[in-house]
Amino acid sequence: MSTLTGCIQGVGMLGPGLADWSSARAVLNGETPYVAVRTVLPLPGVLPPAERRRAGRVIKIALAVGAEAVAQAAADARTLPTVFTSSGGDGDNCHEICLTLATRDRLISPTRFHNSVHNAASGYWSIAHGCTQASTSLCAGDASFAAGLLEALAQLACGARAVLLLAYDADYPQPLRAKRPIPDAFGTALLLTEPDSAAALPRLQLSLSDAPAATMANAELESLRRSIPAARSLPLLERLAQRRGGTVVLDYLDSARLAVEVLA
Amino acid sequence: MTPLHLTHFTATSCLGRGLTATLEALEQARSGLSPCHFDTVELPTYVGEVAGIDAVRLPQRLQRFDCRNNRLAQLGLIQDGFDSAVRSAIERWGRRRIGVYLGTSTSGILTTEIAYRHLDPDTGALPEEFDYTGSHNAFSVADFVGRLFELAGPAVAVCTACSSSAKVFAAAQRMIAADQIDAAIVGGVDSLCLTTLYGFHSLQLTSPGPCRPFDLARDGLSIGEAAAYALLERAPAAVDPEAILLLGAGESSDAYHMSSPRPDGAGARSAMRDALTAAALAPGDVDYINLHGTGTPSNDSAESRAVTALFGNATPCSSTKGATGHALGAAGALEAVICALALKSGLMPGGLNRRQRDPQLELNYLTGNQRGPLRRVLSNSFGFGGANCALLFGRAA
Numbered sequence: 001m002s003t004l005t006g007c008i009q010g011v012g013m014l015g016p017g018l019a020d021w022s023s024a025r026a027v028l029n030g031e032t033p034y035v036a037v038r039t040v041l042p043l044p045g046v047l048p049p050a051e052r053r054r055a056g057r058v059i060k061i062a063l064a065v066g067a068e069a070v071a072q073a074a075a076d077a078r079t080l081p082t083v084f085t086s087s088g089g090d091g092d093n094c095h096e097i098c099l100t101l102a103t104r105d106r107l108i109s110p111t112r113f114h115n116s117v118h119n120a121a122s123g124y125w126s127i128a129h130g131c132t133q134a135s136t137s138l139c140a141g142d143a144s145f146a147a148g149l150l151e152a153l154a155q156l157a158c159g160a161r162a163v164l165l166l167a168y169d170a171d172y173p174q175p176l177r178a179k180r181p182i183p184d185a186f187g188t189a190l191l192l193t194e195p196d197s198a199a200a201l202p203r204l205q206l207s208l209s210d211a212p213a214a215t216m217a218n219a220e221l222e223s224l225r226r227s228i229p230a231a232r233s234l235p236l237l238e239r240l241a242q243r244r245g246g247t248v249v250l251d252y253l254d255s256a257r258l259a260v261e262v263l264a
Numbered sequence: 265m266t267p268l269h270l271t272h273f274t275a276t277s278c279l280g281r282g283l284t285a286t287l288e289a290l291e292q293a294r295s296g297l298s299p300c301h302f303d304t305v306e307l308p309t310y311v312g313e314v315a316g317i318d319a320v321r322l323p324q325r326l327q328r329f330d331c332r333n334n335r336l337a338q339l340g341l342i343q344d345g346f347d348s349a350v351r352s353a354i355e356r357w358g359r360r361r362i363g364v365y366l367g368t369s370t371s372g373i374l375t376t377e378i379a380y381r382h383l384d385p386d387t388g389a390l391p392e393e394f395d396y397t398g399s400h401n402a403f404s405v406a407d408f409v410g411r412l413f414e415l416a417g418p419a420v421a422v423c424t425a426c427s428s429s430a431k432v433f434a435a436a437q438r439m440i441a442a443d444q445i446d447a448a449i450v451g452g453v454d455s456l457c458l459t460t461l462y463g464f465h466s467l468q469l470t471s472p473g474p475c476r477p478f479d480l481a482r483d484g485l486s487i488g489e490a491a492a493y494a495l496l497e498r499a500p501a502a503v504d505p506e507a508i509l510l511l512g513a514g515e516s517s518d519a520y521h522m523s524s525p526r527p528d529g530a531g532a533r534s535a536m537r538d539a540l541t542a543a544a545l546a547p548g549d550v551d552y553i554n555l556h557g558t559g560t561p562s563n564d565s566a567e568s569r570a571v572t573a574l575f576g577n578a579t580p581c582s583s584t585k586g587a588t589g590h591a592l593g594a595a596g597a598l599e600a601v602i603c604a605l606a607l608k609s610g611l612m613p614g615g616l617n618r619r620q621r622d623p624q625l626e627l628n629y630l631t632g633n634q635r636g637p638l639r640r641v642l643s644n645s646f647g648f649g650g651a652n653c654a655l656l657f658g659r660a661a
Binding site for chain 2: 004088116139155157
């Protein structure tokens with residue numbers, strides 16, 4: 001079996017106490033202590049005003065981390081195929097729709113409806129950046145980050161020069177929150193390029209594994225990893241922050257984990 | 265790309281359960297659409313409802329996945345011996361080497377919609393028995409199918425609205441080409457729910473009657489539901505001449521609007537062109553196009569522009585949504601199976617309910633069934649958010 005492989009040219013990150021990749025990197029490599037504060041989502045200035053008003057939390061976080069990864073690599077968003085992956089959609093929007101559908105008149109707004117699709121973030125991204133490249137939107141529940149990484153590297157294996165992976169989740173309001181207790185919004189984006197594009201970049205090799213998933217030594221970060229599906233990327237991001245090679249096993253499905261060999 | 269073999273396929277929709285019922289309905293030009301009496305919905309619209317879903321029972325060990333969508337998923341899996349075909353593929357390739365790639369748009373959200381009618385009056389809590397992961401979550405259907413067959417390979421739901429279950433073919437093809445798996449269950453399962461019925465109504469995109477794709481007076485879509493699957497495998501060197509192959513796939517984004525297609529059809533055209541390029545074929549090599557053809561005024565005119573720009577106006581085309589309704593996240597897989605049936609039987613199904621030609625739509629739209637030796641057919645699927653996908657299928661010989 002051949003191995004899926006790709007290089008990381010840019011990273012975006014936003015989560016509780018992790019305001020962007022450079023501050024997250026400082027936390028993950030131990031330079032600064034982790035201080036948990038609620039995720040602050042920036043307004044997506046890249047969107048036209050009408051779309052900006054309509055953008056919910058998942059759209060804001062996806063657009064923010066994607067833009068950070070692209071900017072870091074000084075890449076052109078218009079040229080990049082994208083892989084969006086999220087364990088759920090826009091929980092606030094879904095809650096409002098379900099509330100309205102439980103009333104007598106049931107008249108949901110057209111904007112709520114088109115924002116309810118799982119690929120809403122992808123639609124807004126493509127509009128914001130004028131990107132007509134292929135885009136997919138995946139859901140694998142708690143396994144969504146690993147599923148997205150597999151898809152992005154499979155695209156590289158099939159000839160794409162670069163692929164932008166965006167993994168993100170946002171918390172649901174009550175009463176859904178009691179059934180799906182995601183505590184806060186968390187997102188990360190990786191701009192992945194074909195392995196031979198630049199020798200100095202960290203390189204990944206993926207394979208399915210039965211080994212147990214790596215955990216985070218810091219209890220608060222480990223709690224994030226366990227409670228937000230997109231944060232299951234943290235052990236990989238920690239290695240990237242520390243510029244440390246070796247194999248890190250990421251949570252995936254009950255029936256398989258994803259072993260990621262990092263060649264730093 | 266290297267062609268892949270559809271070693272087995274099946275579809276269950278309002279036309280019936282399995283391939284025989286589906287082909288018979290198409291041969292007889294029979295629509296499965298009927299006035300909407302679904303759940304407590306009060307809307308002047310038609311739907312393509314699958315009969316008998318409520319009677320389906322999931323295996324005891326997978327009870328947490330019980331919801332209308334997964335019942336439809338299971339009903340679809342047991343038609344045409346598809347489940348047995350999966351089990352023999354497991355014998356051939358092993359549990360880890362088979363992927364599950366399923367498209368859905370709303371998964372089991374109906375369960376949540378109904379649960380919201382029964383919130384605790386004091387606390388506002390959802391009912392105790394409500395299981396988000398087993399029903400509402402988009403992955404529920406792919407997780408359910410993977411567990412049903414005890415697979416241990418990659419599994420994912422692709423959720424790009426109405427192109428979801430077309431894009432699964434492309435995603436699975438990449439994983440096979442990258443040698444991560446040898447076979448995949450690809451397909452789509454989407455079921456009726458209030459979000460889509462009231463949602464499309466809010467956008468004024470549902471027709472009060474049965475949908476009339478490509479008609480001059482077309483006035484919206486009819487929502488349907490379906491479970492459709494194909495088993496995608498590496499093709500052996502000497503493949504049966506009757507075999508149906510996936511020859512190419514093309515994907516693009518409109519980058520235009522969340523719920524309207526680009527009027528000039530540029531995104532749709534580029535998806536179709538990429539599918540041809542992947543198959544190393546020219547437009548003239550395509551014998552029939554199964555259109556996305558939802559029956560909304562803007563969708564059909566954008567698609568017509570896209571098709572004529574690439575193919576001219578000679579290639580026979582039709583939309584089968586007048587028969588099946590728009591199965592949303594299952595539409596891509598349902599129409600892929602209809603394309604496979606067309607290649608096997610030579611039937612190009614005429615589009616139903618087209619009374620008067622729209623002079624603006626210049627493509628060669630079939631209003632009655634035609635037959636011909638078909639070697640290659642194209643299937644279009646376009647979704648909200650501008651998510652376009654075109655799939656090219658062909659006979660081995």
